[in-house]
Amino acid sequence: MALAVRRKQLVVFAVILAAVGGYLLYQWIRVSPEEKIRRVLDNIFAAIGRADVDGVMEHVSPDYRGEEVDRETLRRMAERFFESFGPTEVTVRRCNITAEGYVGVAELGLSIDVARETRWGRRMGRSSWRLSFVRYGKRWYVERIAPVSVGGYPVESLRSLATNIPSSRGF
Numbered sequence: 728m729a730l731a732v733r734r735k736q737l738v739v740f741a742v743i744l745a746a747v748g749g750y751l752l753y754q755w756i757r758v759s760p761e762e763k764i765r766r767v768l769d770n771i772f773a774a775i776g777r778a779d780v781d782g783v784m785e786h787v788s789p790d791y792r793g794e795e796v797d798r799e800t801l802r803r804m805a806e807r808f809f810e811s812f813g814p815t816e817v818t819v820r821r822c823n824i825t826a827e828g829y830v831g832v833a834e835l836g837l838s839i840d841v842a843r844e845t846r847w848g849r850r851m852g853r854s855s856w857r858l859s860f861v862r863y864g865k866r867w868y869v870e871r872i873a874p875v876s877v878g879g880y881p882v883e884s885l886r887s888l889a890t891n892i893p894s895s896r897g898f
Contacts, residue, residue, distance in 0.1 A: 760826035760867070764833060764860050767867050772817040778809040778842075788861055788868040795886045801872070804889045813842030820853065831860035831867065852878035 767786050774782025783805055784798075791798040808815075821836030835856045855875035860867045874882040882888050 760831060760862070761824040764824050764826055764831050764867050765822065767860070767869070768819075768822070768833060768835075768858075771869070772819070775815050775817055778814040780805045780809060786869055788863075788870045791868075791870065793871045793873070794884050796872075796884075801885075804885070807889070811843070815842065816840040826860070829862045830870075831862075833858045833860065854878065 771783055771786050774780075774786075780802060784802055787798060787801060789798070791801060793801070796804070816839070818838040818840075819835065820838055821834070823834040825832055833856075835858065837854050837856065839852070839854060854877040857873040857875055858869055859871040859873075861870040862868075872885055874885055874888050876882055877888060
């Protein structure tokens with residue numbers, strides 16, 4: 728009889744241990760929404776480093792609509808930026824991401840170095856940005872881009888920032 732009780736206790740212990748182990752494994756391999764958004768940002772920054780407009784735009788919401796800027800205008804702005812400055816190295820100095828449900832926000836502090844010489848040199852300085860994200864299915868997309876400051880100067884909007892990019896064509 729004592730052997731049967733001991734066997735039951737071992738089975739219960741093994742089931743509890745397996746459940747705890749399964750939960751810990753799930754927590755270890757589970758990717759949080761914040762981590763998924765960070766991966767999107769890393770992919771965008773890599774595309775910017777290659778001057779790859781398509782690589783940037785694949786992470787922008789299909790129905791993107793920022794202040795005065797729709798998705799097509801954003802594409803033209805990116806084309807114009809790369810035409811003027813070439814591949815651009817983005818260094819993340821600060822990155823605070825919050826996400827809940829189907830929405831997220833990334834507050835970024837960046838340093839930007841461009842390939843081509845500009846009137847400001849190659850280092851465009853530090854900038855602060857706020858990007859809003861939306862999740863469709865399992866993928867996160869940029870839903871809105873709001874520059875806060877560039878080179879220490881406040882920025883009114885993405886469109887106003889883009890007016891400082893030289894180009895042979897408008898957007």
